[in-house]
Amino acid sequence: MAKDKKAPRPKALPPKGFRDYFGAEVTERTEMLTKIAGVYHRYGFDALETSAVETVEALGKFLPDVDRPNEGVFAWEEDKDWLALRYDMTAPLARVYAQFRNDLPTPYRRYAMGPVWRNEKPGPGRFRQFYQCDADTVGAASVAADAEICAMLADTLEEVGIPRGDYVIRVNNRKVLDAVLENIGLNEDDTSKREAVLRNIDKFDKVGREGVLLLLTGGRLDESGAFIDGVGLSAQQAEIVLAFLNSTGDGNAESLELLGQLIGDRPVGQQGIEELETISNLLAAQGYDEERIRIDSSVVRGLGYYTGPVYEAELTFEIKDEKGRPRNFGSVAGGGRYDDLVKRFTGQVVPATGVSIGVDRLLAALRAKGRVGSAAEGPVIVTVMDKARMADYQSMVADLRNAGIRAEVYLGNPKNFGNQLKYADKRGSPVAIIAGGDEFDKGVVQIKDLILGAEIAKNATLEEWKDRPSQYEVPRDQMIAKVREILDGQG
Amino acid sequence: MAKDKKAPRPKALPPKGFRDYFGAEVTERTEMLTKIAGVYHRYGFDALETSAVETVEALGKFLPDVDRPNEGVFAWEEDKDWLALRYDMTAPLARVYAQFRNDLPTPYRRYAMGPVWRNEKPGPGRFRQFYQCDADTVGAASVAADAEICAMLADTLEEVGIPRGDYVIRVNNRKVLDAVLENIGLNEDDTSKREAVLRNIDKFDKVGREGVLLLLTGGRLDESGAFIDGVGLSAQQAEIVLAFLNSTGDGNAESLELLGQLIGDRPVGQQGIEELETISNLLAAQGYDEERIRIDSSVVRGLGYYTGPVYEAELTFEIKDEKGRPRNFGSVAGGGRYDDLVKRFTGQVVPATGVSIGVDRLLAALRAKGRVGSAAEGPVIVTVMDKARMADYQSMVADLRNAGIRAEVYLGNPKNFGNQLKYADKRGSPVAIIAGGDEFDKGVVQIKDLILGAEIAKNATLEEWKDRPSQYEVPRDQMIAKVREILDGQG
Structure with missing residues (x-):
């Protein structure tokens, strides 16, 4: 007689690229997020928790920083609707603001913290679910809103345990880069080429000056031996872009002057420089000196959707890399002004600016500095x-x-x-x-x-x-x- | 000349059955969860955060409390694997324990809090994403573990602001019900019929005694006019089951006696009653009197996977229902012993017991009592x-x-x-x-x-x-x- 075949036992594993967090890994993160929420709240930001699931239509179908549509998100069809897990906190914010704009205060200041999901190739330390912690001001055109976010970011880092001197908030303005791109003949409607330039100069830390030069012009072989197509600029055009990245002076005044020399008489560039000056003055008046918040022309932020000031928080203390060599800890947060996200829904431009903290990276930094996880707490x-x-x-x-x-x-x-x-x-x-x-x-x-x-x-x-x-x-x-x-x- | 057709604007709406939470809705929940985590931690439970996404294989493909497989979860295919959003915290716990059983302490005491997702028909106040907050002890066969969870549940309710007298933890034992079912001729291998009985007697609150009687026998017309098939018991069998539900006495001693009369000499029933007695004695010795934690034979818990003690936290104060009539607030948490969940993965029976708090219902209760949300906190x-x-x-x-x-x-x-x-x-x-x-x-x-x-x-x-x-x-x-x-x- 044939025996009943039993179904094989399921494998006790999470899906590829996902992981579990145990004990202090969870509570230390929670404690850090509680401190961050405290600062955001004190600054007048209100909590918002959107659903993890959005329609693909509302999310905009693809991550802004990947080349092909439909890539990078977990999506599925449900009753003829395509649903997806959110890949960041900004796209859901745009949806919420568009949906509730008549009821919400303007400006709408909100913070959000929670997991986001990316359907990308996992790697060491690179997971498909990770935490973000964002604060955004929607409906404020004034760059005082950008300056405020930079100040809040500095306060937040100090609150969680990064001492002054161990971090710097670096600020740039996309409008200045826009002027530089216009100067080399890439106009506003040349979107795909402009975005390709952005993505590639954002790789400066990874591939260095020569690498970016090749990527902006004819292309280069990457480490795996694959040939990466270049953007197709001439060497001369590329050098002008690289000069922009290198226009950081000894202080904000000098940086503004160097940038001024690059933009010629482009109005958008002038406006960008004026905005940076305003931000710099506002922050100086509040006691945030140039050691803490600094104009830095090398800050690009790869995302195509930024339209004005962009900023990044970098931790400046050294850690050992996987080969034991000392290197700066690097970026733990970034953001900027994006004026077009709500427009997708309503047709109206709504100015907005905000920051996203890479929660896991910041937590790793605190652990590297011995700021969390010392107390034994077994029962x-x-x-x-x-x-x-x-x-x-x-x-x-x-x-x-x-x-x-x-x-x-x-x-x-x-x-x-x-x-x-x-x-x-x-x-x-x-x-x-x-x-x-x-x-x-x-x-x-x-x-x-x-x-x-x-x-x-x-x-x-x-x-x-x-x-x-x-x-x-x-x-x-x-x-x-x-x-x-x-x-x-x-x- | 033909104009370019623009893509229609996306609708600014979350998917059907999902919603957003604003300001105090978020922070009040966070504060409540922080208090609950504090109690769980003090009791020696460790935090665990599993990924929101699991393989369908690990989750077991279907919710334990629905009839058909593949129903009730959000699932999609990804690189030939089927992935799904977790529908509760227990299935992922079983996966984690099976995966890490050699490294984890035994017993493994963990708590988990976060959203879960159900692909069910949304209704008023019924969403497809909601919070759960669980504590479980895996690897402890002793009913002292069940008693402890009941005590912790009482402490938790008081900690978040439900005063003594406004709640009762009701305890029953599935083994006693098993003996009753054996007495009426439903044996252990008659799984589907037994589970149908469980599901239907769990509807007592909704359809009343007569309704359950019809559901256990020939079936009944529901409110919408649809005919719901019955389980097919005889009227006599059904009356015995209903007698079991009604075997709660004035105190625990009387309840144990009434239950004893129903089970005859079935060993599983004897064992169930002994376990209830042990739980009752342990709790009484710690000062949890029968007003707070009480043996109650009407507690069934619909899930098929419970194997021993089951418990439920009920809030006893009155609120007005949607028609303005007073009614008890009702259940805000429940759980019990399940000894077979890890076995799916490893083949070995691992005894486990745990509770799940319905976070949104508990928060609604606190709001109804004015325990949260009084302070104005605008900037x-x-x-x-x-x-x-x-x-x-x-x-x-x-x-x-x-x-x-x-x-x-x-x-x-x-x-x-x-x-x-x-x-x-x-x-x-x-x-x-x-x-x-x-x-x-x-x-x-x-x-x-x-x-x-x-x-x-x-x-x-x-x-x-x-x-x-x-x-x-x-x-x-x-x-x-x-x-x-x-x-x-x-x-």
Whole structure:
């Protein structure tokens, strides 16, 4: 007789490019986001949480920074509608503002934090779901709104633990670059070529000056040996673009002068320089000096949709790269002015500016600086010597919790006591409580300092072992006090 | 000449069944979740955040509480894999535990909070994306783990603002029901019929005793006039099942006795009753009396996957339903023991128990009780009388923020001063600051109490208006003190 074939067991794996976050990975991020939200709130921004799912129509079908449409998003058909997971926070904001524009205040200042999804090739440290944390002002044409976002970004970095001197907010203006492009003969309606220039000069950090020169002209071989087509500028045109990138002076005044020399008499360029000057003056008046917020012509931001000031937060301290070489930590946030996103929906231009913080990168920076994740925070474990006393053990943990101490009873099979201590070890528990029949008879508990115990076991001589006990017998009603004493000593 | 046809504008709408959350809707939920996470953490549970996307294979293809496979989830094909949005937090937990079981401590105690997605027909107040907040203990066979979750649930409700007396945690045991079903001749391998019984008796609240009787036997017409097939039990069998639902006594002791009479000598039933007794005793010893946590045979939990204790948190205070009739607020959380979810992946039975809080329902309850959302929290608005003074206005808001006061400069077009005050009104601002050339010359600012101003405008006579000014002129260096005085007075 044929046996029923059983379905094979499912693989216990997340989809390719997705991952899970455990314990402190989650709580440290939450704490950082809470601090950021605090700053955004203090600046008068209101929270907005849009749905993770949008219509493909509302999202605009493709990521602004990839070449082909329909690439880069997770999308599917549902009842004849195409739905997709949001790939950033800006496209949903444009949809919300267009939808609720008659009810929302203008300017509308909102912040948003949460996961976004990209259907891109995953790589080391590159996942298909990651967090963003944005703040945007919609409906404010004044560059005071851009200056404010730069100031807020500086405050935010300091609030989460990046000290002054370890970061710089670099500001540029797309209008100046537009003037430069007009100067070399690329006009406003030459959109695809202009966007190709943007994407490629944004690769400066990756491929260097020579690489960008090749990409702007005839093309280059990349590391994998594939030939990347160039934009097709002449060498002379490309050199002018590269000169723009290099127009950062010793201070904002000098940078503005250098940029002024490049733009000739193009009105859009003049306007761009005036805006940068206004931003610079506003920030200086508020005490944000050039060490913190600086005009920098090399800031491009690859996205085609920026129309005015663009800005980027860079962390300037060194870390070791994967080959052990020191390098600057680099960019953790960026943004700029985009005046056309709402227009897609309503036909009306709505000026807007905003920033997006790369949450995971900023968190990695804080970890690299030792600003998060130092405190051990495993629970106190009340071990189970006698199953019948479960209610007593539970009342011990209740007492500990009521005193604000994280605690739990061991709820696995208590037979093997060694397993209980192994469990405490795996949880990073600072203290174990032990009480069996003898202890209950005497009205005491044994309190084991697990951190000290581990230290002694590793380093101590027999003499020291005797002198420095890591286990204490105390009356039941002094349990809390003793545990707290140990925890304070460990902290 | 033919004109270029422009693509039609996209509709500014979220997909059907999705919505956006604004301002306090977001922050109040965040605050509630932070409080819940605090309790879970104190109980020794660790955070886990899984990806929103899972393989359909890992999720198990269908929601456990719907009849047909492939229904209820958002799924799509990606590189030959079928991916889906998680529909709850339990299926991903089973995947994670199976994947990392050699590295995770056992028992593994984790909490998770975040959105889940259901591809179901949306209705009023019923959305396709909503929050869940779960805590589960995996790898603990002891019902002490179930008792602990019930205690934690009670603590959680009190922590977020549901006072004792306004909630009850009701506990039952699926094993007792299993014995009852065996008694009427439905054996363990009669899975589909047993699950149909579960689903239908879970509708007691909705269709009442008579409705359930019809559903268990020959079927019934629902409100829409559609005929719903019955399970096909005899009237006698159905009455025994209904008797089980009605076996709640005046106290836990009486309930246990009533249930004992129903199960006969079925070992699974005996075991179920013993477990309920243990849970009841453990909780009583910790001070959770029967007013807070109570054995209640009417708790069924429709899901087929529960194998032991099941529990539900009900809020007992009255609210008005949509027709103005008073009714109990009802269930805000539920869970139970499920021992087979990990087995799908590994072949090994892993005992587990856990609870899921319906975040939006709990938040609605807190709003109904006035426990959240009372404080006005709009920002102080510094108005713009003179565009050239923007730096001065910015330094005013900087001073306010540094003093911990939420504040912003009006960044819209300042031409029409009325628009600025309208904006302040729309933001719910408590205070507006006004300073033009005269004020700057005199070194003062005008501070307008908007809440008091609105009150006076509504109610006061001319005399009162004069006596109770709502606008004050103060020296610039006393601005903070005066604003704080007004805010404190409003609070």
